[in-house]
Structure formats: structure tokens, C-alpha cells
Amino acid sequence: MSRILVTGATGNVGRHVVTRLAEAGLRVRALVRDPARARLPEGVEVVRGDLTAPETLAPALDDVEIVFLVWPGFAAKTAQPVIDLIAAHARRIVYLSAHVSDTDEPVTFHQELERSIRHSGLNWTFLRPGGFAANTLGWADQIREGVVRWPYGRASRALIHERDIAAVAVHVLTSAGHGGAAYALSGPERLTQAEQVAVIGEVIGREVRWEDQPPQEARERLLAAWGDATFVDGALAAWSTFVDTPEEVTDTVEKLLGRPALTFRQWAEDHETDFR
Structure with a gap:
């Protein structure tokens, strides 16, 4: 090859x-x-x-x-x-x-x-x-302080471990039969953003609270960090949508790899030191 x-x-x-x-x-x-x-x-x-x-x-x-x-x-x-x-x-x-x-x-x-x-x-x-579990690394400083202030704590997501994305990519790169396919990938379960923070706290052995942040306040903070108003507004709109319409869970990872997708807790355990 x-x-x-x-x-x-x-x-x-x-x-x-x-x-x-x-x-x-x-x-x-x-x-x-x-x-x-x-x-x-x-x-x-x-x-x-x-x-x-x-x-x-x-x-x-x-x-x-x-x-x-x-x-x-x-x-x-x-x-x-x-x-x-x-x-x-x-x-x-x-x-x-x-x-x-x-x-x-x-x-x-x-x-x-x-x-x-x-x-x-x-x-x-x-x-x-869908959502990358690695994006929650953006909460690391707040998790160390014991409180995460972020909008839409009830937004429910099926976050995927980056190792699963990579494993699917390697499978597709090295095997035939994937031409013209568009694979929707997700983690195996839904957790709200507040639940994600709780899982990280359990993994690192520290209580971490969630506080809902007003979206407009979050927008100003994200604009300063990301610098792209269109992207910021799109992210906030998506999080808002996931409150009433949770992110889709797919079985694509399991179908392609022959094993279940990794859970968010497994991801948090892999990244435990990033939150300490």
C-alpha cells in the first residue's frame, strides 16, 4: 500500500x-x-x-x-x-x-x-x-476550583471518546467497502452537562458543583476565548437545543469495531490527570 x-x-x-x-x-x-x-x-x-x-x-x-x-x-x-x-x-x-x-x-x-x-x-x-468528550477539558480550571459555571446544565449529549473516533478512522482507512459512506458517530449513552461534571468529580475524588450561567454572560466569555461570533452563537444554540432534544446515540462505533463505544466515565478516567 x-x-x-x-x-x-x-x-x-x-x-x-x-x-x-x-x-x-x-x-x-x-x-x-x-x-x-x-x-x-x-x-x-x-x-x-x-x-x-x-x-x-x-x-x-x-x-x-x-x-x-x-x-x-x-x-x-x-x-x-x-x-x-x-x-x-x-x-x-x-x-x-x-x-x-x-x-x-x-x-x-x-x-x-x-x-x-x-x-x-x-x-x-x-x-x-457529535460532541467530543475532550471538549469538557475546557472546564478543567473550574473543576479544580470545585464549581463549573456554564450555560444549559440540562443539555443532554452523547459525547464520544477521541480514541473511538481514531479507531473508526483507522478501520475505514485500512479496509474496503466504505466509499460513499457518511458515518454518524457518538458515545454509548447520554449525560447532561451537569452529569458530566459530576462524573469527572467522582473520577478525581472531589465534589464538583454545577451552576447554570446566563447564556449572554457565557457568550461574552466565549467570544473572548474563541473570537468567532458565528461559532459562539451556533454553539450556544446547539446546547440550548439539547435541553429538549437530546443528542442522538448511534451504534455505528460498535457496528464498525465489533465492541461497544467507550463511555464518558472511561474517557474521564483516561484524562484524570488533566483535571487535577
Whole structure:
């Protein structure tokens, strides 16, 4: 098999994808912005490149058959040139998208990129996870203080462990029969945001309280942290929706991997030191 190129190779999901492919003895190339800081497994070919600068990508795509694409941020400006470049070199693409519907309005960045990929001529597969369990790391400082103030404590989510996303990605990258598939991925259970905080507290052996924060107050804080009003407003709207319409639980992970998806408690145990 020719090389598999993994973008986002030092991120929460990409790092696990690279490691699993390397452990399987496959030829994996990792695209990173700074090779000196990558700290990836021995034997992985690490190359410098930036998806927001398409002119840096041609060397990374040499002799590449399959690309695992994780797009940085939410700006679509350079996406089409990158997809065109990938299509000129590779045969298959597995895109880490998001839990979206083909008919959602307004159209999201992930929908735009999926449409570009569909028309690229590449054999494609989309992974569409819902909420990432790793996003709760944003509460770490508050958890250490014993109180999490955040909006919509009753928002119910089926958060997925990044290791499950990576395991599905590796399965799809290394097996046939996934062309044209869009896999909705989730964890195996729903927990409200307040329940997620309680689970983390139990894992670290410390009582942690939840306090509902007014959405407008949260919006100001998130704007300062994220800097993108559209993304902030979209996140707040989604959390609000999950109060009355909980996030969907799917069995896709179990069907593809032959084992149950990892629970949120298992994720918290894996990340216990991040909250201490």
C-alpha cells in the first residue's frame, strides 16, 4: 500500500490515528506545522505543511494513496484548492466532519467541505461525530476550583471518546467497502452537562458543583476565548437545543469495531490527570 497521509496529526484524534497506523506497520506520513514539536511514534514520516497554505502541500502528497483530513478551524477560504490538490495526487479521502445533516440550514463549513469532496472525483468517506468528550477539558480550571459555571446544565449529549473516533478512522482507512459512506458517530449513552461534571468529580475524588450561567454572560466569555461570533452563537444554540432534544446515540462505533463505544466515565478516567 502507498502512504497514508494524516493531517491534524498532533491533535486529539490525529495523534491516535497516526499511532495506530504505525503500530500496524503501515506507511504513515504525518503533516504538521512544526516537526520539531510533533513527538510522534518512531518510524512515522513527519513532514512540514499547512492546510491553510496549499503551496506547502505538494511534497507531503507525493506517493500518497489515502488522506485522512482534519480541517484546522472553520475557515473555508483555502479548502477548495486543498481538495483539488489532494484529488490530483490521492485516490481516497476520509474526512473528519461533524454531526450534520445534508439538509441543515444555514449551511455549515463542514457541509461546504463535504460538497467539495463529493465533487472532487475522490473515493470519499465522511466521519460525522457529535460532541467530543475532550471538549469538557475546557472546564478543567473550574473543576479544580470545585464549581463549573456554564450555560444549559440540562443539555443532554452523547459525547464520544477521541480514541473511538481514531479507531473508526483507522478501520475505514485500512479496509474496503466504505466509499460513499457518511458515518454518524457518538458515545454509548447520554449525560447532561451537569452529569458530566459530576462524573469527572467522582473520577478525581472531589465534589464538583454545577451552576447554570446566563447564556449572554457565557457568550461574552466565549467570544473572548474563541473570537468567532458565528461559532459562539451556533454553539450556544446547539446546547440550548439539547435541553429538549437530546443528542442522538448511534451504534455505528460498535457496528464498525465489533465492541461497544467507550463511555464518558472511561474517557474521564483516561484524562484524570488533566483535571487535577
